[in-house]
Amino acid sequence: MINLILNKVTAVVFIFFIILTSAVSSKDTGLIFVSNEKSHEVMVIDPDTYEIIKSIKTSKRPRDLEWNSDKSKLYVACGDDDIIDVIDIETLEIVDQIDTGPSPEVFVFSPDEKLIYVSNEEDSSLGILDLEEGIIMNSVPTGAEPEGVITSKDGKTIYVTSEVADMVHVINADELFVEKNIIVGTRPRRFAFTPDEKELWVTAELSGEVWIIDTSNHEIIDVMKFLPPGFREEDVTPVGLTMNKEGTLTYLSLGRANHIAVVDTIKREVLDYILVGSRAWEVALTRDEEKLFVANGLSDDVTIINLKNNTVIKSIPVGRVPHTVVIDD
Amino acid sequence: MTKIENLKVLIISFILISLTFIVQAKDLKIAYLDLTDDPRYDENLIYARIQLKPTGRPLIAVKIAEEESKMMGDALGINFILENFSFDNIDNLNSFINKNDENFIYIVDLSSADLKNLNQNISKEEVIIFNVSSSDNLLRNENCNKKIFHTIPSYNMLTDSLGQFLIKKNWxxxxxxxxxxxxxxxxxxxxxxxxxxxxxxxxxxxxxxxxxxxxxxxxxxxxxxxxxxxxxxxxxxxxxxxxxxxxxxxxxxxxPIIGTTGLTPETWHWSFERHGAPQLNSRFEKKETNRRMSGYDYAAWISFKSIVKAVKNTRSILYEDIVKALTDKNLRLDGFKGGSLSFREWNNQLRQPILLSTHNALIEKTPIKGFLHEINDMDTLGKDLKETKCKF
Structure with a gap:
């Protein structure tokens, strides 16, 4: 009897184990995905050899890339075709397309994954896209050329930058109205939250700064400036940024200053500058936080950095005007 | 009414009063001035689409800038109000500026001859005038005037831009x-x-x-x-x-021909594809369906934008604060041409890249990489501090 039960348990555990391993093997491929704005494709890079294993042709002008929660699908905002393409990660094919408003640039999912919040550059609004219906349900007017979008983990607040209006809009996600406009530096671009969400960091491309917002009262608590050796203030044009899970380090691209800044998030001090390609924009951190991938828009390549010693491993040519890079791990 | 109810009413009315007090925004008027019979807008000339010439009145571009600035105005609690006035002749325009106590900021679309006339006749002290369409070198040198800001490049800037290109090509x-x-x-x-x-x-x-x-x-x-x-x-x-x-x-x-035909040094070009330029061009073409955005439109647009930026930086609408912010090298104006722009403190000229273009393509953005300046590479275009003949 006991034996039988044990056998059953073993079988169940065994089956469970199989499910688990197969689930794991379908994900965590480690593959690197890069959107190329001008050659209308998403490049797939092998994580071990750093070779391009596939070019997935997309709609015109692919820019931002976002995963769904189980990373089975990659969503690609295609600015010139007003569409989000959906890539299936197992087959590496486009399996679906979602109409957006004009010129989608950057987007995020709502935490329940029912909605997509997308900044529509051309008609200066944040579109709220219902994924089930596949249509824009609503939109919130923003300043001209909205760009970066991020939501709080509880899904209650959406933050959007307006490049032209020099501000961050704080949007109430339930009622869809702008609660507050926070004035920041010139041409604000992208966001990152500290892991505790107490601070929201936003890059201001043309004033060469990172503005740090206290999320409890939406006041500015600090402004950071950057200057890699040999560059002038006006060369420093920060755009992409990402933080490690511990909340101790921030990696920030400096655009035309062709460097990545490694920042102590708590002390708000620059620890290091790493030379990468020309006009470094989006950055992506591997899950083990040992490598950083950087898309260089003007040298048409992606730089891979070893974060153990902050040195460049390699730069790989990827296609015309790489915009965003993400990793499946 | 009970005491508590009374208190409630009192509190609510107090909140309402203080709200109206907070909400009451200040007005900052910006006047756009031009001449009704400006020969540069002769229809036959516009028809030929001559490079380096205006293709239509730039008022529309200022309206786009006004629209772009509404939200910033709301956040600052300031209404940026655009008004426009057309005059039969330059004398009337001059006296409008000199006798007006309502405005002190003007965007003027005048030919070099008319702007020189205005330059000699401004008697009012506290005015800020933006020149959007005269490239005259003298107005930036011997005949400069601290009341006039130039958002259109000087001829010196345009020809230096061409010169850099010839050196690069070894022509x-x-x-x-x-x-x-x-x-x-x-x-x-x-x-x-x-x-x-x-x-x-x-x-x-x-x-x-x-x-x-x-x-x-x-x-x-x-x-x-x-x-x-x-x-x-x-x-x-x-x-x-x-x-x-x-x-x-x-x-x-x-x-090849360069200069006023062929490869021309432009302030703005509709085919420019970087730094957010396509978005600005498309905002313009939505409003103005008959033509594309020209350098004159750009200069008019950025004049309004620089006022808003100065107000944003100084958080004041007083004349002296705005002037101070405009001439600050940290103005950090977003000109959609890459990099942040500012005014040269020695002659109030907007430092900016020049776009060398054919009639339908951008060939080179200048300053060309390698033309270096000790302070700001954009100052390789036009007269810099050491060469200027302007004395405010």
Missing amino acids: KKVILLKGPHEEDIQFAQSFKNSSKKMGIQIVEEKDFILSNDPREREQNNIALLSGDKKHDVIFLSDTEGEFGRYVPYNTKLPR
């Missing part, structure tokens, strides 16, 4: 053709100065006239004008444009 032998108008002569002189500065050789200089008279063929026949000495390119100074349109392909030797 150093140039035939210079110039027309009879005052501005033709100034643009040609400006190119000669740039050439001297950069080591470009002007192998021959000739004057042309617009005529079919066979007795004047030495001056009206392009083949005769363009052939004698060994040369790499022809620089043409024809600010009217009617002669210049016919110069390409009519030269004796197959040589």
Whole structure:
């Protein structure tokens, strides 16, 4: 009897184990995905050899890339075709397309994954896209050329930058109205939250700064400036940024200053500058936080950095005007 | 009413009163001035779409800037109000500025001759005037005026931009053709100065006239004008444009034309694809369906934007604060041409990249990489602090 039960348990555990391993093997491929704005494709890079294993042709002008929660699908905002393409990660094919408003640039999912919040550059609004219906349900007017979008983990607040209006809009996600406009530096671009969400960091491309917002009262608590050796203030044009899970380090691209800044998030001090390609924009951190991938828009390549010693491993040519890079791990 | 209810009413009315107090925004008026019969907007001229000439009145571009600035105005609690006034003649425009106590910020669309007239006749002390369409060098040097800010580049900036390109290409032998108008002569002189500065050789200089008279063929026949000495390119100074349109392909030797035709130094170009330029162009083309955004439109647009930026930086709408913020090197103005822009403190000229373009393509953005300046590379275009003849 006991034996039988044990056998059953073993079988169940065994089956469970199989499910688990197969689930794991379908994900965590480690593959690197890069959107190329001008050659209308998403490049797939092998994580071990750093070779391009596939070019997935997309709609015109692919820019931002976002995963769904189980990373089975990659969503690609295609600015010139007003569409989000959906890539299936197992087959590496486009399996679906979602109409957006004009010129989608950057987007995020709502935490329940029912909605997509997308900044529509051309008609200066944040579109709220219902994924089930596949249509824009609503939109919130923003300043001209909205760009970066991020939501709080509880899904209650959406933050959007307006490049032209020099501000961050704080949007109430339930009622869809702008609660507050926070004035920041010139041409604000992208966001990152500290892991505790107490601070929201936003890059201001043309004033060469990172503005740090206290999320409890939406006041500015600090402004950071950057200057890699040999560059002038006006060369420093920060755009992409990402933080490690511990909340101790921030990696920030400096655009035309062709460097990545490694920042102590708590002390708000620059620890290091790493030379990468020309006009470094989006950055992506591997899950083990040992490598950083950087898309260089003007040298048409992606730089891979070893974060153990902050040195460049390699730069790989990827296609015309790489915009965003993400990793499946 | 109970005491508590009374108190509630009191509190609510107090909140309401303080709210109206907070919400009450301040007004900052910006007046756009032009002349009804400005010959630059002659329909026949506009029809020819001559490079470097305005293709329509730039008021529409200021309206776009006004729209772009509404949200910033709301956040700052300031209404940026655009008004526009057209005048029959320059005297009336001058006296409007001098006798007006309502406004102190003006965006003026005037030819060089009219702007010079205004320059000599501003008696009012506290005014800020934006010049959006005169490239006259003297207004930035000997005849400069601290009340006038220039958002359109000077001829010096335009010809330095061409000079950098010729050096880069190693096209150093140039035939210079110039027309009879005052501005033709100034643009040609400006190119000669740039050439001297950069080591470009002007192998021959000739004057042309617009005529079919066979007795004047030495001056009206392009083949005769363009052939004698060994040369790499022809620089043409024809600010009217009617002669210049016919110069390409009519030269004796197959040589490119630069200057006012062919490769021209532009303040803005509709085909520019970087730094958010396509978005600005598309906002313009939505409003104005008959034409594309020109350099004059750009200068008018960025004039309004720089006022808003100055107010944002100083959080004040007082004359002296705005002037101080405008002339601060940390103005950090977003000009959609890459990099942040600011005004040169020595002559109130907006430092900015120049776009070398054909009629439908951008060939090179200047300053070209490698032309270095000790302070700001954009100051390799035009007269910098050491060379300026402006004294405020």
